[in-house]
Amino acid sequence: MEDTMKAAILVGPHKLDVREVPRPQITEPGDVLLKVEKTAICGTDLHPYEGRIELESDVILGHEFLGTVVQTGSAVQQFEEGDRAVASCVVHCGHCRACRRGDPARCAGSRIFGLGIALGGLDGGQAEYVVVPNADIVMRKLPDEIRSSDEDLLFAGDIMTTGYEAVRRAIRPGDAVAVVGAGPVGLCAVMAAVALGAEKVIVVDMVPERLAEAAGFGAIPVNAAETDPYDAVLDLTNWVGADVVVDAVGHESALATACKIVAAGGTISIPGVYLEDSMELPYGDLWLRGVKLVNGVANIVNYMDEVIALTEAGRLAPARMISHRMPLSEAAAAYELFEQRQATKILLDPTQ
């Protein structure tokens, strides 16, 4: 094996360099060294790329990847050389109070691949190799034989499972589900709602192409630039509103829409990221109508198994969101495309 590898390295805002670097080594007993076969660019990667997350040093980007195990640490029990696996984008400690209570997203020791020191300093997977710590906890084995679903399974470590959890923690079979925002996580929420037995799925956005994509996944599109989403959702739900509203945007205006279109007794589930200290909410209305809010960082590892099983069964097909497949060597151009919103989802091939 070569002792260097190709990697997409962020050296400063908007400055991406694909170059040869030393191949990473396992250092902890729970580590696994993975040879990356597929990796994708996620919206979250734009935070460091655009300089919103300050990196103290160059960092290898990327937290959506799958590949083959090439080496295991001495304490790893679930994996051996040659296993194919997908990793959660978040690495948890597995031992703290939050982890023991089945709520690893609240683990104070959480680390995320490819987002720099502040988020744990783990190098990412937009490279030929990546080290996955606590592999027994955060990785899942993939079937050897079904490589055709790799492009779908890739997303089990992040956006597919984020969208899935957003619906899964709120839905009852037969519910009307509305998804605000038809970006990648919104589209995954649409797929999850269909797979989990929603009576109908409505998607609210303002971009016709995104609405068309969501319609392709089985949602009824509502263009908020043309129609009042409140009127449209009431029309579609016999004046009840949506039992579950997923805010997949993370913006005050999206939450305002969610508050309007949710049914009495319904749930607003928020995978969208909010960093504001405070925001206006129609709280009296939500209180009177008994609306529940569920939010926070996704518990990826809790739902990965369900997502992998449903993907293998053909019930979730997130690979349909992939708009571009590019060599890792062209990562700089790929990030430019992605930043300009000219691509829904870009796959990078580390072998090229």
Ligand SMILES: [Zn+2]
């Ligand atoms: Zn992500």
Ligand SMILES: [Zn+2]
């Ligand atoms: Zn923990």
